[in-house]
Amino acid sequence: MCGIVGIVSKQGSGSIRSMTDALAHRGPDGVGHFERDGVALGQTRLSIIDIEGGAQPIANEDETLQLVCNGEIYNSPELRRDLVARGHRFRTKTDVEVILHLYEEYGDSCVNHLRGMFAFAIWDAPAKKLFLGRDHLGQKPLFYFRNDDAFVFSSEVKGLFASGLVKPELCLEGLWHYMSLRFMPDQYSLFKGVNKLPAASTLSYQGGRVDVGKYWSISFDNKFGGSEAELIERLDHVLADTVEAHLLSDVRVGSFLSGGIDSTTVASMMAERTTAPVPVFSVGVEEQSFNELPAARLVAQKYGMEHHERIAHADLIGLLPRMLYHMDEPADPYGVGVYLVSELARETVKVALSGDGADESFAGYDRYAGQRVVDFYCLLPAWFRGSVMKPLINAVPETFAYKSLAQKAQWVHAMSLFSSGERYAESMSFLRFTPQAKERLFTEAAKARIEDNASVDKILTHFNSTNSDELVDRMLHTDLMTRVPDHNLVIGDRMSMAHSLEVRAPFVDYQVVEFAARLPANLKLKNGRLKYILRQVAARYIPREVVKKPKQGFGFPLGAWMRTDLAGVLKHLLGNSRFAELGIFRQDQINSIMAEHIDGKADHSYRLWILLNLEILQRLYFEGATIDSTAAMLQSYVDTG
Numbered sequence: 082m083c084g085i086v087g088i089v090s091k092q093g094s095g096s097i098r099s100m101t102d103a104l105a106h107r108g109p110d111g112v113g114h115f116e117r118d119g120v121a122l123g124q125t126r127l128s129i130i131d132i133e134g135g136a137q138p139i140a141n142e143d144e145t146l147q148l149v150c151n152g153e154i155y156n157s158p159e160l161r162r163d164l165v166a167r168g169h170r171f172r173t174k175t176d177v178e179v180i181l182h183l184y185e186e187y188g189d190s191c192v193n194h195l196r197g198m199f200a201f202a203i204w205d206a207p208a209k210k211l212f213l214g215r216d217h218l219g220q221k222p223l224f225y226f227r228n229d230d231a232f233v234f235s236s237e238v239k240g241l242f243a244s245g246l247v248k249p250e251l252c253l254e255g256l257w258h259y260m261s262l263r264f265m266p267d268q269y270s271l272f273k274g275v276n277k278l279p280a281a282s283t284l285s286y287q288g289g290r291v292d293v294g295k296y297w298s299i300s301f302d303n304k305f306g307g308s309e310a311e312l313i314e315r316l317d318h319v320l321a322d323t324v325e326a327h328l329l330s331d332v333r334v335g336s337f338l339s340g341g342i343d344s345t346t347v348a349s350m351m352a353e354r355t356t357a358p359v360p361v362f363s364v365g366v367e368e369q370s371f372n373e374l375p376a377a378r379l380v381a382q383k384y385g386m387e388h389h390e391r392i393a394h395a396d397l398i399g400l401l402p403r404m405l406y407h408m409d410e411p412a413d414p415y416g417v418g419v420y421l422v423s424e425l426a427r428e429t430v431k432v433a434l435s436g437d438g439a440d441e442s443f444a445g446y447d448r449y450a451g452q453r454v455v456d457f458y459c460l461l462p463a464w465f466r467g468s469v470m471k472p473l474i475n476a477v478p479e480t481f482a483y484k485s486l487a488q489k490a491q492w493v494h495a496m497s498l499f500s501s502g503e504r505y506a507e508s509m510s511f512l513r514f515t516p517q518a519k520e521r522l523f524t525e526a527a528k529a530r531i532e533d534n535a536s537v538d539k540i541l542t543h544f545n546s547t548n549s550d551e552l553v554d555r556m557l558h559t560d561l562m563t564r565v566p567d568h569n570l571v572i573g574d575r576m577s578m579a580h581s582l583e584v585r586a587p588f589v590d591y592q593v594v595e596f597a598a599r600l601p602a603n604l605k606l607k608n609g610r611l612k613y614i615l616r617q618v619a620a621r622y623i624p625r626e627v628v629k630k631p632k633q634g635f636g637f638p639l640g641a642w643m644r645t646d647l648a649g650v651l652k653h654l655l656g657n658s659r660f661a662e663l664g665i666f667r668q669d670q671i672n673s674i675m676a677e678h679i680d681g682k683a684d685h686s687y688r689l690w691i692l693l694n695l696e697i698l699q700r701l702y703f704e705g706a707t708i709d710s711t712a713a714m715l716q717s718y719v720d721t722g
Contacts, residue, residue, distance in 0.1 A: 083107055084240065085123070085150065085151045087149065087235075088232070089119065095246045097116060104240050113136050115147050130174070131331065148201060150177040151236050152199030153329065155329055156194075164183070177201070189283055192283055195214075196591070196592065198585065199221055210286070212285055212286075215278045218594065220586060222237065223235075223277070224238050224276065224278070226247045226275050229289075251272070254531055255269035257523070259691075260522075263509070264564060265277070266567060267539065270409070279293070282295050301558060302548045304601050305601070312604060316615070319592070320346070320350060321350050324587050327434055330432055332432060334432045335434070336435070337361070337435045338377045342619045342623065345619070346439075347587055359386045361389065362425050363422070364421045365390070377390065393421050402697055403708050406708050407576065407579040412572075419572055424580050426580075431582065432584075433577075437569055437584075437588060442561065443605050443614065445612045446611070449553060449611065451508075452556070454493055474487075479681070481640030502545055502555070506538075509540060513687055518688075521670050524666065540559055540563065547559070639686040640678070647693075649719055658696065660699065
């Protein structure tokens with residue numbers, strides 16, 4: 082696990098060492114460089130496998146190839162045995178060296194043999210070619226920038242800026258889409274000219290040309306046959322084998338333990354496959370309206386786990402500038418929990434397993450079942466929904482609570498105005514900025530500069546391309562292609578690597594995802610019960626009360642805070658918006674959103690959160706403010722109100 086960077090330049094310019102310095106948090110155990118003939122590669126290393134001998138860059142036998150890789154290859158033992166039998170000689174015992182020799186054997190299709198989480202770069206000197214690859218679900222990040230003179234890549238955007246060849250400039254398209262979707266879709270980032278290599282993709286840079294290709298996709302057809310009991314048994318074996326594969330390490334491995342069924346199932350399967358007590362990590366927050374720590378304690382006690390827990394006061398003002406620095410884009414409130422539990426885990430281990438990705442393969446979110454509720458609501462005549470139900474729904478008082486009754490009722494009514502894919506696409510923006518809200522917020526001048534403005538299409542493309550007629554399958558496919566790589570795993574990677582912690586997610590192993598896709602949809606969402614089949618497997622490992630507990634997640638009373646503790650911050654930052662000064666947002670619209678929220682007329686928590694994040698990012702990335710000075714500024718606004 083590490084950070085990787087690289088430059089291919091006609092001028093031979095750029096600072097590879099400044100780039101690795103910018104990613105020191107991703108790999109504090111060592112740093113390595115390769116520089117030759119206008120090509121430079123760098124790595125900052127977090128030593129997990131072959132601690133003494135696994136330094137990068139790694140060369141092949143005749144040193145015609147150079148590799149840097151961020152990640153882990155879980156099937157490396159099998160691959161190594163096969164490659165040695167074919168005559169390949171290995172320089173190290175590290176798992177990622179297999180990529181070099183696979184490239185020698187299979188060229189660009191080497192990625193088809195890998196099971197793991199990875200982002201890598203190979204410099205092929207004879208071909209004068211740079212080859213990049215990223216894992217199936219996008220667990221490990223990779224950004225790139227190119228112009229006429231150079232191609233630059235990095236695990237994080239800040240590494241690109243450190244090269245001296247890339248300047249931060251706002252990407253209006255990336256911003257536009259984020260406002261609705263809560264993630265940067267496709268190849269977009271927040272910065273103009275900075276692209277993401279998509280998940281399950283490779284990139285070749287040769288002769289000044291960039292070619293990007295996809296090597297894997299998810300199929301929802303060819304469903305498994307057999308009884309429900311047989312499929313539960315098969316899923317149990319697949320998950321258990323995957324968890325065991327994810328234990329490959331020369332250092333101690335722990336697990337997050339939130340108290341929900343996803344991380345709890347992973348930790349329990351891990352405990353059954355290890356002899357020593359498993360170190361597990363749980364964080365609760367004083368301000369949460371719910372607390373999952375009691376459930377985590379039950380599981381830890383059952384398996385004799387080494388349980389580390391912490392009740393933390395969520396100092397958002399103190400944390401937010403640091404989180405945003407590591408995110409390189411707006412941060413989700415969910416990221417606070419990942420940041421805090423990663424901080425706790427790193428005190429004991431370098432590697433931790435998580436339950437990320439289960440919801441998107443096994444139908445764990447309320448919105449999956451909510452689509453059926455909308456279908457029933459649509460049985461009412463349109464005139465009745467509009468003239469009778471809408472006024473009644475609007476009269477439901479807003480409590481500013483997480484998933485309040487008012488929000489749920491408004492969501493059902495709003496979604497009833499759309500059908501099928503459009504409904505699911507529009508549901509993404511409901512608590513954020515709908516297309517109509519963005520039209521009001523952005524200035525006419527800014528909108529005129531946005532060439533790609535169809536945020537809904539970023540969802541519809543995947544929804545409509547699913548090779549299944551089942552609504553549940555279409556929603557899951559859409560989320561696996563968008564939210565998982567561009568939201569969930571972004572948060573998991575950045576917040577854990579901020580603490581030099583490697584997090585592995587067995588549920589996003591591509592073999593688990595492929596298996597889940599072939600399960601009948603009615604075993605994922607059954608009679609309104611979310612994650613039905615996964616819960617049946619979980620019941621074999623964890624206490625019944627944990628299995629039956631509804632999904633809660635990790636959250637804060639943002640709505641209340643923004644009317645009280647954070648009101649001063651909003652007044653100072655949003656009341657004098659930099660984005661309004663730059664001619665991007667309309668100040669009157671920002672003021673209206675703030676006033677409605679503070680006056681209790683509407684819950685704009687997530688919209689205000691996004692706007693707050695953007696104002697801080699503007700200062701950190703475009704105005705050169707430091708983390709500490711930004712935190713001090715925010716605290717002064719809290720103190721003065």
